[in-house]
Amino acid sequence: MWFHSANTVADNVKAAQEAVKKTDTSWILHHVLDAREIDLTPFGIIHLPKLHLLGMDISITKHVVFMWIAASILIFTFYKVSKSYKKSLIPKGVSNLTETLVLFVRDEIAKPNIGKGYEKFLPYLLTVFFFILTCNFLGLIPYGSTATGNISVTATLATISFVFIQAGGMMKNGVFGYLKGLLPHGLPTWLIPIMFVVELLGLFTKPFALAIRLFANMTAGHIVILALLGLIFILHTYIVVPVSIAFALFIFLLEILVALLQAYIFTMLSSLFIGMAYHQEH
Amino acid sequence: MELLSYIFVLAFAGADAVQGGLLDVNPGLILWTVVTFIFLLLVLKKIAWKPILSFLNERENIIKESLEKAETARKEAELLIADNKAAMRKAEDEAQKIIDQSREYAEKLKNQILDESKVTAKKMVEDAAAQIERKNAEAFNKLKDQVAEIAINAAEKILKENLDKPQQLKLVDKYLDEMNKN
Known part of the structure; x- marks a missing residue:
């Protein structure tokens, strides 16, 4: 009985999918989502190994593959x-660009947000900054x-950030001292269990927010660009072409800004949380 | 019951259709992300961050030292300039003093010479006057002598002629006449 009804429902769903395919917009998601092949049309499609x-x-x-490309770059x-630094201490060419960014991460992100002892986290912060930046631009x-x-x-990156935040806090304050430091001072005794749960949840919401923010920002722009260009094909008219192109170009330029901004924000918030865990007294 | 199975199947069908939704989590991708990121972190830490950061620190130290050196050099230069200026001022003062002194000396010398020459001139004038006086006196004396001689000669003549009374009377008359005429 149950199986039978499930079958009929499945048939209904298939019919609905067929209907949907006529005004199909799944190609937008197809561009944004992960895939098992790299589509290089018109040069062909590279099927990736399983x-x-x-x-x-x-x-x-x-x-x-694109993460590997970013890592290789x-x-x-x-x-x-x-x-080039080994040859001379004066930067030139690409070194100028990377040095600006490295110094930016060191002096504007790590130093003010973590404070004393920021050097230990610098390799992680620099790696995550450049990795996210390169991945964003590759898109x-x-x-x-x-x-x-x-x-x-993004969830994995946020989890690694989470590990660094907790490890930083525990290395500095000790495991027990760190957990005790999560609670605000001068709390009534009966509030402690509740607050502990709340603070513990707070620890997990931070990387969760990191993951969602990066993911949503990088996805939204692409979807908007694709939707704007898709208007041309959905409306079947050339009139919208200039409008679509202009808006898509605008969003694309915005995307360049967002690519930089999200790499900065992810690194900045990570270092802020590391700083909060590292210097609990504040 | 039917609704529940509907949702159930829809979820599967949806997953089938677009090979995973936007929020689907792919464990393989997570694994690869971890592997890639940790690998990248280790490699970059070794080949990039450590050397680059140490180079940057080194360079910052060099710049700091250079700036400090420049600052001390500047201070030294300033001191030197101040010294030079002081020395120059001193030299100028000294020169001025020497000039003043020599001017004063010259003035004194001039006055002295002037005074001396005045004195000399006065002396000369006085000498000349004395000489004139003396010459005058001499001339007067000579004149006196001559006058005396002439008088004596005249007296002698008179005495030679003064032998008779009538003559004497005549003479007296003659003098008297002359006197009256005058």
């Missing part, structure tokens, strides 16, 4: 930069894909 480990699907996907660039080039527009990726 891998399994202990029953888990660990296939290489488009976003994995970073390793190559910074290898060159590091080598803006043709055939590119935004790995940071995937909730799995």
